[in-house]
Amino acid sequence: MEFQNKVIDEAVQGTATVLESKNNEGRKVYIESYGCQMNFSDSEIVASILTGKGYQTTQHLEEADVVLVNTCSIRDKAEQTIRQRLTVFNKEKKKKPELIIGVLGCMAERLKTQLLEEEKIVDIVAGPDAYRDLPNLVAQVDEGKRAVNVILSKEETYADISPVRLLSNGVTAFISITRGCDNMCTFCVVPFTRGRERSRNPESILAEAQDLFNKGFREVTLLGQNVDSYLWYGEDGLKKNYETLSEEEKAQSTTFAKLMEKVALISPQLRVRFSTSHPKDITDEFLEVMAKYDNICKYIHLPVQSGSNCILELMNRGYTREWYMNRIDKIKEIMPDCAISSDIIAGFCTETEEDHQDTLAMMDYVKYDFGYMFNYSERPNTLAQRKFKDDVPQEVKSRRLAEIIAKQNQHSLERNKAYVGKTFEVLVEKTSKRSENELAGRTSQNTVVVFPKENYNIGDYVTVFITDCTGGTLLGKAVG
Numbered sequence: 001m002e003f004q005n006k007v008i009d010e011a012v013q014g015t016a017t018v019l020e021s022k023n024n025e026g027r028k029v030y031i032e033s034y035g036c037q038m039n040f041s042d043s044e045i046v047a048s049i050l051t052g053k054g055y056q057t058t059q060h061l062e063e064a065d066v067v068l069v070n071t072c073s074i075r076d077k078a079e080q081t082i083r084q085r086l087t088v089f090n091k092e093k094k095k096k097p098e099l100i101i102g103v104l105g106c107m108a109e110r111l112k113t114q115l116l117e118e119e120k121i122v123d124i125v126a127g128p129d130a131y132r133d134l135p136n137l138v139a140q141v142d143e144g145k146r147a148v149n150v151i152l153s154k155e156e157t158y159a160d161i162s163p164v165r166l167l168s169n170g171v172t173a174f175i176s177i178t179r180g181c182d183n184m185c186t187f188c189v190v191p192f193t194r195g196r197e198r199s200r201n202p203e204s205i206l207a208e209a210q211d212l213f214n215k216g217f218r219e220v221t222l223l224g225q226n227v228d229s230y231l232w233y234g235e236d237g238l239k240k241n242y243e244t245l246s247e248e249e250k251a252q253s254t255t256f257a258k259l260m261e262k263v264a265l266i267s268p269q270l271r272v273r274f275s276t277s278h279p280k281d282i283t284d285e286f287l288e289v290m291a292k293y294d295n296i297c298k299y300i301h302l303p304v305q306s307g308s309n310c311i312l313e314l315m316n317r318g319y320t321r322e323w324y325m326n327r328i329d330k331i332k333e334i335m336p337d338c339a340i341s342s343d344i345i346a347g348f349c350t351e352t353e354e355d356h357q358d359t360l361a362m363m364d365y366v367k368y369d370f371g372y373m374f375n376y377s378e379r380p381n382t383l384a385q386r387k388f389k390d391d392v393p394q395e396v397k398s399r400r401l402a403e404i405i406a407k408q409n410q411h412s413l414e415r416n417k418a419y420v421g422k423t424f425e426v427l428v429e430k431t432s433k434r435s436e437n438e439l440a441g442r443t444s445q446n447t448v449v450v451f452p453k454e455n456y457n458i459g460d461y462v463t464v465f466i467t468d469c470t471g472g473t474l475l476g477k478a479v480g
């Protein structure tokens with residue numbers, strides 16, 4: 001799942017209800033989100049919970065009564081960015097002492113009471129499973145009490161909460177299908193900050209997707225740390241190991257492949273995307289479902305992390321480079337037009353030049369359409385931090401990362417050049433940043449296409465002939 005720092009905020013109409021402790025009518029909450037798509041999706045759940053209690057959301061920090069920052073701990077840099085924002089919010093609080101500052105998400109979970117009690121730079125700390133408690137936590141601050149809830153749950157999926165779509169283009173939306181992660185990749189803080197993996201009731205997922213479609217949305221992205229391990233079994237969804245189920249139980253359960261098919265069947269006019277796939281869990285059955293439905297977008301984010309078997313083992317990824325290459329072969333066999341992207345970490349513990357060359361060779365093998373590439377950043381209390389030495393010097397990490405990025409840029413450009421002269425169906429998402437007279441959307445393969453607006457509108461499916469490209473964008477002209 002990829003990481004971008006972007007501000008989320010928006011004015012929405014809250015459904016005002018009476019609150020026991022305080023009348024929140026008109027009380028304004030400003031929400032900023034960092035990190036993965038899951039965080040952006042969670043902020044929409046937070047907005048829903050608070051507007052349900054009479055709050056309004058605002059895009060303007062100066063107007064806010066409550067500032068919430070939904071945080072990311074994945075790399076140290078992400079936490080530093082958020083700390084800078086907390087400094088800005090505290091300056092605002094100097095001007096307006098009644099301002100309430102809350103930290104949500106992974107950093108809240110990781111640091112627990114530290115930001116509140118030791119550093120004293122926030123009033124509320126709420127972990128990813130504590131958002132239902134937010135109105136109560138604000139009420140506690142109103143009463144002058146400390147407000148912390150970092151309890152992780154084995155059940156919470158917020159299944160019944162209808163997210164308030166923040167900064168929505170009215171065309172594309174995220175739907176969370178699982179929370180947490182059980183994989184324990186040794187470099188990763190997520191299993192500690194987001195807790196155990198749990199799947200959401202399929203009925204609630206389908207109802208949310210149908211509701212979005214009825215409201216005019218034309219694309220949903222199903223989100224989870226590892227969507228392939230989605231499994232709903234029986235009435236309570238109790239997660240079992242699929243392989244241990246009897247044939248009858250397997251028939252009754254909903255796997256990711258089955259869920260995908262059900263969402264795809266809502267309408268051929270509704271595009272379906274998903275993120276993130278895991279190389280050890282992505283099944284042929286799922287790939288067959290993907291191939292069967294035109295409206296399931298032909299794009300898979302399949303993070304490899306490293307091309308070296310030795311490093312993959314140390315990372316506890318659960319697959320070898322040969323296994324990964326077999327998955328790639330299978331994808332290309334079943335869907336020759338499918339785009340594939342990856343996450344790659346440069347300079348993990350003990351990584352030698354040879355390991356690094358294995359990663360570059362893997363990139364040459366797959367020729368990823370997109371890549372998200374990072375220097376290894378040691379995270380406190382992860383398995384890698386406890387067991388291994390972060391022994392690759394910073395300048396070596398950076399040089400290797402630069403080589404990985406250069407190769408990816410070359411592959412992305414080659415791929416885009418090969419698209420010139422072809423036609424693609426584009427779902428229009430917005431007006432182009434470059435010009436009011438151009439629209440921007442994406443192909444099924446997730447590549448951005450910009451073309452002259454003519455009489456087309458946001459939300460339309462438009463067939464576009466590609467005339468030119470840059471490394472990141474295709475340029476074209478509508479042909480119908």
Ligand code: 5AD
Pocket residue numbers: 001002074075187188189303305343344345374375376377378379
């Ligand atoms: N250092 C660098 N990158 C990391 N990621 C996760 N943890 C770390 C870390 N400690 C990357 C992985 C993952 C993506 C979301 O972030 O590549 O797939």
Ligand code: SF4
Pocket residue numbers: 181182183184185188189190191225226278
């Ligand atoms: Fe982290 Fe691995 Fe889980 Fe992804 S699959 S969230 S990298 S532990």
